[in-house]
Amino acid sequence: MRMLALALLFAAAPAFAQSNVPQAELAWKQLPDPAREAEARALMEELRCLVCQGQSIADSDAEMAGDMRALVRERIAAGEDAGTVRAWLIERYGDYVSYDPPISSASAPLWIAPLVLLLVGAVIAARSFRRRRG
Template sequence: MRLLLLLLLVLASTPALADSNLPPAPLANVQLKDPAQERQAQALMLTLRCVVCQGQSIADSNAEMAGDMRALVRTRIAAGQSPETIRAWLIARYGDYVSYDPPLSAVTAPLWIAPLLLLALGVWLARASFRRRRRA
């Protein structure tokens, strides 16, 4: 019984251990002084997926990793790098998954083709159903 209780306690505490006690990255929650650069940073951050949350952009996520990625984007934009260069670097580092608009490749082809196949299947099933109703 004690072992089960200890296991439940460990499992319940794991989300609390997900973030460290370190302070956030310097530019994680601070906007750039140049409004044009901040607009570029915000536009880029909205197109990048948080690798921890998976359903949120790094602009919307409160995860520590998303804060680090926001700081990285702002630092590089402030240094004069283009959003395309930063995006390419992040994709090279984290893979196509970090982008909400992954390029068409052998790995991402199912993501692009599956909705079309499901739509075609739905049209085919609806057409068959309407034909049966007309005959009856």
């Protein structure tokens, strides 16, 4: 009986993960100006959902992504350009929110490591070919 109760508790856990707070109005509602909505939508495709991590905020159903979509639409509707909104979100949430993070001291190893590994692989391959010839 205890095992059944424990199993039901774990099965119901995802239902308790959602809050009862209603989503922001612009989380799912498009802007009336098609040009502004297209600008907002393009920016939303470039921003990573901090909860899902594998989806953009445009594709995610997470509450956090909805809040971020609303923020993007509100700021674009207020006249800010996408670059300013993107910079503000990166400042607020960190470089990880962007699918194309800028090079900084924290992210430089992530940009440089593939090049170093490629160079090491080329050196190892060159030495291996020389040994086979000789």
